[in-house]
Amino acid sequence: MLNIEGLLVHFPYDYIYPEQYSYMLELKRTLDAKGHGVLEMPSGTGKTISLLSLIVAYQKVFPLEVSKLIYCSRTVPEIEKVVEELRKLMEYYSKQTGESNNFLALALSSRKNLCIHPELMHANIVVYSYHYLLDPKIADLVSKELTKKSVVVFDEAHNIDNVCIDSMSVNISRRTLDRCQTNVETLQNTIQKIKETDATKLKMEYRRLVEGLKEANVARETDVYLSNPVLPDEILQEAVPGTIRTAEHFVGFLKRFLEYLKSRLRVHHVVQESTPQFLKDIFDKVCIDRKPLRFCAERLRSLLRTLEIADIADFSAVTLISNFATLVSTYSQGFTIIIEPFEDRTPTIANPVLHFSCMDPSIAIKPVFQRFQSVIITSGTLSPLDIYPRILDFRPVTMASFTMTLARTCLCPLIVGRGNDQVALSSKFETREDFAVIRNYGSLLQEMSAIVPDGIVAFFTSYMYMENIVAAWYEQGILENIQRNKLIFIETPDAAETSMALEKYQEACENGRGAILLSVARGKVSEGIDFVHHFGRAVIMFGVPYVYTQSRILKARLEYLRDQFQIRENDFLTFDAMRHAAQCVGRVIRGKTDYGLMIFADKRYARADKRGKLPRWIQEHISDGSLNLTVDEAVQLSKHFLRQMAQPFRQEDQLGLSLLTLEQLESEEMLKKISQIAHQT
């Protein structure tokens, strides 16, 4: 039982890390202020259990202030881990208080079990994936009625802006349009049939539409529902326009829209335009007004309901088109339209695609910030903290980054900037094909494979880059030399194949043979797989993982960021590269008993603008002496580090420093120390 500024918290462990206490303190202050927070806490320091313990305690003590916890995480294993921790906490509660558990917790981890509306309403804790809250299509079904007095937690939130953008972007290819055509024809036939058998149904619908979407409007005004960014406010106050009110008219309207889109895809060069330009063009060409377009999504939904269509999935294409219609006519800013006649890599094959890209992540997340009293954005890597409030457009009451208190320095970040022959190491475009760089990267991996026990994970900046380097290493016989020390496994674009490679990799680490996993930053492995203990004793980041900058969509987004948020293109690109690098290297340290080398193999990491964007808990262990090492120097430092780490590490070594008993926690001196752990910005 802990006392966090007057709140008694049940914590299901005998000991506590100082940073956990500090984290709970900041969290409580955020909840007290009924505001939003951005909290960065190193992975493996028990962030999840701290969050759960504090918020559950808060809910028990102030049931009127906070009545629900909505915990969002990214991957299925993450969600399952949260549920498991929650179970542990609940068991502890019933053991401590002696009363049976009256807390209802609910986890949604698959679309199959989506029939939980009432339960969701009553649950005290909901654990699910980001999409259930951020994707308007699902949020409308699942999360619409969640109470305002909820605390929303986005865990592993370092990529939340991309999730937001993804959920609001649409791509339309020829195939989409063809399928949409079939959908529309089916609709037409169904309407015809119903008209013959049950005409009243359609009349009822018509009347409802004339009266307008009053229901929804009332609900929103009385603040019952989470608003839907695809359903703008203005629509709710008006009736569906006459041109699309009857079912036949609407189908006709869709057909016209479809024909227009088809004509737009018949291009021979790339077209980029803003949403107002697009609307003007559609009005000029086929006389479609903005207003009916805005009602398109809602109108289609009503129609599908009326026609009692069971399997909505069959109509995904027409749903996509109507969502596009609504979005394009609703937002004059924050989106761009790019029509590409072919893929850049294959200019001879015609494959036109219309990209309707969201560039402003705040659009999708805005309703969440508006509706819920506290939203907590947290992750192991959120640096620099201040960029998230800017790109997501919200004002947090707390922004804090926590360090990791350590009884022994269990992480060893090294920046390798030169080969033994003094060649500068970098993945930058100009030296990408440079033989000397590739060779030096190879010798780095080879030397590390000889001194690091068990598992090594290496990340490359892109899949293409990895393929080329692997081929070069194969030709030079470097891979064969590495094989003398460890087995080699490589990520492929195929998820099933990679899963198998991963499992074999773990097996090889487990049985003592040792292995190397070559992988890709931004790939599935880098985002979702942890390499605890011997599964990752070293991680090597080959190069700085910049995003592929030639993409038009990215360019448009960068321009938007510059114009709207005053974030310079380079700042954003560096921020994005560094958060992915931090994600990659952070995969190997999962706790204080764990240890691992973090090797940044690119001289550009030594620059302050790069280094300064790493999380504080990594940054503070980079000494000036390890900024521009050669391969040999890095090997020497690594050997030293690994030898130290191989010594027995017992609980006593940690107690009082990085692990506290209740008594230790309550001492004045310790509380003073703890107050320095959180770094406010």
Place this chain on the structure above:
Amino acid sequence: MRYLAEGHMPFNQDGVLKSAELVRAFLVMFLEVLLVVKKVRQRKQDGTLYLMAERIAWGPEGKDRFTVSHLYADTRCQKISPDGKAKIQLQLVLHTGESTTFHFSNDSSALKDRDAAKELLQQLLPKFKKKANKELEEKNRMLQEDPVLFQLYKDLVVSQVISADEFWANRLGDTNHADPSLSNNKQEVGISGAFLADIRPQTDGCNGLRYNLTADIIESIFRTYPTVKEKYCENVPHNLTEKEFWTRFFQSHYFHRDRINTGTQDIFSECAKQDEQGLKSMVVQGVKNPLVDLLSLEDKTLDEGYGVCTTLPSTSNSNRSVKESSNSAIIKRFNHHSAMVLAAGSRKGETPANQASETSNTDGNSRDSVFFQPPVKKVKLKEAIEYEDLQRENRPKTVALNLKKSDRYAHGPVPLQSQQYTTSQDIINSVNYIQHEMVNYKPNLTQVLSSTTASSAIAALSSGGVLMQAATQQAINQMVPSEVQGELKHLYAAAGELLRHFWSCFPVNTPFMEEKVTKMKSNLERFQMTKLCPFQEKIQRQYLSTNLTGHLEEMLQTAYSKFHIWQTRRMLRKT
């Protein structure tokens, strides 16, 4: 037989041929000669080569003894001259680094002769190699790990007090006894991940490549790629010779991982297909650990058509360049290779596909089961959320000390003196006596020391007190130079080792032991003469008054007297 054992051949001056036949018959009968090759030159001398069960030997023509004779166990490897060379030769390389070359000079059948010898050696050498290597390695390891033993080795073997065989005789025996489980079921040896790297081709200078294959590498290839073994069994020797088989193997795309299968009638194209099948079936089996299953990582991917389209390399094969698909072939092959090496090392004779299907059947971890959590998953999740350091350690994890004789550990070596030896009955009696004494104890208060005397006695006996000065131990430490101390230590170690050998002979109940004990006694005497006496003289020269070697001499004396007693008894028994 006597002749032969000593390496002489009964040559008859009159009928050379006949007696040669006879010799061969003898040899085959008594020395297990497996192959005889005539017209083999060695150092420009004609002669005959004999391959026997345990050794290879060569004798010059017309002489009646072997001038060259090597145990197979001493041989590291054999090398043969490349085809097409004028001289057809076979070279033996010994562990010592020396080598012997035989030149097959029979015009008509030189190549056949050489190949016959090569084939036979190929079968024989590996058998001896393992044995010899294992022993050598073991000895080497022991010497490296144990500096004291190494010093002993130098003191006793290098200075020729005892022979190496004697030194090792009961050392190696010891280790075998110590851990019988280790020697009985020896561990399956895995495969080096880089065995293909060891056959890096060397250019031979005339547009050709030379691959060095050893029996170990071939075994590795077979174990890692069972399909190649199948092909080998199918084709060799009916369709192809061994050499042709391996030549084709190295030429095939199969060996060169970056070459794309071009669909020729290469016998290995089928292997590649089977490998691909195997890989596919492994992939289809899926993974057991749900935490590494990338397929079920995302809870819900965006619907088709939504999301920012990131330009990913297109995966369809049609629009990939040759280089790209060769790159991805390399990656696939590396994953496959590593998986196969891992499987070959972990479970012998079981293909990984079988393994996977077996396990997935038994633990019921099927992918479709939504309603119950598979046990593997539960365990992995529990592991993943566990913070071992946040919990109080319940059971202290300690390593138990495994003592063969715990009393020795507790008491240390104690001199065994027969006159002081007490039987258990004696002990019981004395305990009873003491108990009896204690019961009847009455303090004699009139004769107690006065308190001042008592406290001064205590002061004198405390550290720094009058009686506690001049600790003799320290004096010796300071008096004797450290170099002498070190030497003394070595002497002790060496003497101890010799004495151990000596005492281990008792009770002497076999003729072998008798011989050994006598030899050991003379070893001890030699040690005293060559090592101990010079040391004594040396310390006398340095005017060290302390008797440093007294105890050593005492120990030797005890051994001598024991030997003497045994000898007199033996004489008595004999007469």
